[in-house]
Amino acid sequence: MKSYVTATAALFCIAAPAFAADTASGDPAAGEKAFKQCKSCHMVQDADGNAIVKGGKTGPNLFGVVGRTAGTEDFKYSKDMVAAGEGGLAWDEASFVTYVQDPTAYLREVTGNDKARSKMTFKARKEEDAVNIWAYLASVGPES
Ligand code: HEC
16 A cells, blocks of 8 residues: 555656646745845846836846747847857746756756856856746736
């Protein structure tokens, strides 16, 4: 009986991600708070110029980042970020969560260039924060 329970639990763990929401599995309210880590460099501002979150200009506007091809906002990106976008990188939850925890390592991985370097020098320390921030940005994005 015990092995039956274990096997069922293991199966559930494997199957669980398939039930997650299409674009976001995190908690938008927690993400709004966690976005404090990002706003010194990033604003969230809609196409009409209304600030959803007032923030810095060191990084690109994160409004509409869900599904956006990497490196395509009106911003002076690193050439490696532009290369990643040209190579087909469009932000989804998985790529976003991995990127924000180590931007340079992620760009090296997706471009296959071990000298690639992201201009984003910050690393989110907690995966949970990244997941929640993604959910927050999805909730305030143009498609919500
Ligand atoms: C110290 C400033 C700084 C902080 C803090 C920062 N970023 Fe960035 N971010 C940047 C810069 C600069 C870039 C452009 C990177 C490049 O061109 O290589 C960037 C790029 C990005 C991109 C790619 C966007 C695009 O248009 O392709 C995402 C996504 C992102 N940051 C998310 C975050 C999140 C989420 C946080 C908070 C957890 C955060 N950043 C915190 C500076 C920062």
